[in-house]
Amino acid sequence: MGSSREEQNKALVLEAFDTLFNKRDYGAAERFWSPNYIQHSKHIKPGREGLFDLVRNTPETLRYEHDMIVAEGDLVILHGRFSGIGQPTNWIAADVVRMENGLLAEHWDVIEDEASAAESLSGRPMFGSSFPA
Numbered sequence: 001m002g003s004s005r006e007e008q009n010k011a012l013v014l015e016a017f018d019t020l021f022n023k024r025d026y027g028a029a030e031r032f033w034s035p036n037y038i039q040h041s042k043h044i045k046p047g048r049e050g051l052f053d054l055v056r057n058t059p060e061t062l063r064y065e066h067d068m069i070v071a072e073g074d075l076v077i078l079h080g081r082f083s084g085i086g087q088p089t090n091w092i093a094a095d096v097v098r099m100e101n102g103l104l105a106e107h108w109d110v111i112e113d114e115a116s117a118a119e120s121l122s123g124r125p126m127f128g129s130s131f132p133a
Helices: 004-022 047-056
Strands: 033-039 063-072 075-083 091-100 103-113
Touching: 004 047, 004 063, 004 075, 004 091, 004 103, 033 047
Parallel strands: 033 103
Antiparallel strands: 063 075, 075 091, 091 103
C-alpha cells in the first residue's frame, strides 16, 4: 500500500495533466508545474512555458487519458494515451514526473505511435483492453 504522500502525488499529477491537456487551463496549470520545471523530452522546449506552448500549438481535439499510474517517493509514472494530436496515430506515453514541494518539478517521457490490431504482433492493445476504433 502506497504512502499518503505517494497517493497525493498521483492525484496531483492526474489533476495537472487533466488541467493542461484536456481543459487547456494554462492559468490553473501554473499552480501544478514548478516555475523551475526541468524538461527532458526531445520534442518539448525547456521549462513549463515550453510545455504550455506545445499544448497551445496542438489541435483543440487533443485529449489525454491515463491507464496506469504508480508512485514511489517523489516519482510518479503514468501510462497514457494522447489522442487528437494532429498526427496519423495516437501516442502512447510513459511519463515520469519528479515531484518537489507539491509541484511537478521534472519530466521524462517515452512515446511511441499506438499500434492498430493489424500492426500488433502480440495481438494485444498498447492501451486499455481494446484497440482504438
